[in-house]
Amino acid sequence: MKSTEDVNRVMEAYADMVRRICFVHLKNRHDTEDVFQNVYMKYLLYEGSFESSEHEKAWFARVTINACTDWLRALSRRKWVPLDALAEEGTVLDDPSKEVLEAVLRLPEKYRDVIYLFYYEEYTAVEIAKILGKKENTVYTWLSRAKDILREKLGGEWS
């Protein structure tokens, strides 16, 4: 079991990333809080060690994505779009950001992950492939298709 110091450290380091991954998957804050706790609970009970902070961060990204997927599978809510979550965050977002986020959240689930990891967390396709357990070419394909959809929706710089 991980120490309290470790838990406090990773809370400061990865809480925002975990929260954002939850945001692009889950319907509302309540689900997010549950998955958020589940991810940190997995960390508390994780017996392995991390080779580096990059390894640790990638572990959190992978575990959070898997936890979200499991959560949705359990609730049979795989096909919904997490716009309720966007509405909940409405007060802190300006209009252009809302528009971009809405477009991202309307993407199929698998594309949301690659878009978030690629653009926000700045992972390479190779790293994303490792985190998601997919082939590199698959990640490239998903990125390309996601960009096409966003381009179509948002126009402007996306074109």
Next chain:
Amino acid sequence: MSGVKNEIQKSMENIRATADMKRNTLFYLEAQRTKKNRSILQHKQNMALRYAMAVICIFLLAGAGGYQVYRRPVSYISIDVNPSIELAVNRFDRVVSAKGYNADGEDILQHVSLKNISYLQAIERLLQDAYYSRFLNRDSQLVVTVVSEHSDVMMEQINENDSFRALDAMTYSSDTACMAEAHQHEMSFGKYRAFLELSQYDESITVEDCHGMTMGEIQNRIRKCQGHGGGSKTTEKHSNGHSGRHGHH
């Protein structure tokens, strides 16, 4: 595509874990940690308790087994004067039970405790007992009869006892068949052996007759029948070496 990157980053920038979310999660994790530690502690305690119970069970089983071995008699000693007493002796030469086969025998056992000491100590204690000594007079005859796989050794050890020798006592060996037959007649196997010996010379003698006779009287009758006459016990006493003189029946 850097513009796109900036837009995505900007749109996501304000999506953050709230202080409440972090605090609640930390509380939750600490509660889980405490619960887990308690469950680990409880598990350890349960395991310790199980080990302790297992050890206790082993000791109880070993103890019960040992006690069964201790309680099981492997040899028997009949001590007859007029009081007839039988001792059951375990493999450790300890007396595990004592039974009187007539009123005097039962009476003696009310006064003298012979259990859980070696058979040699039991015989010594009996001979030193004032109440028992009343039966050891000039006309009496102390006879000790042994049923055991090691009756020779036991008789030899009994004969080494000074008190026993001073009384000019006799030792015999017998067997389990004779012992079982004796018990059917409610008689000690030592006295019954003497009856069987006497019955070789006097066919009219019965077990009932012997019930009312002391060992001194039976031995005198045997000596008379053997032609030694006189009833004196000074020279004809079989004080030793009667191993193998089993009763014939």
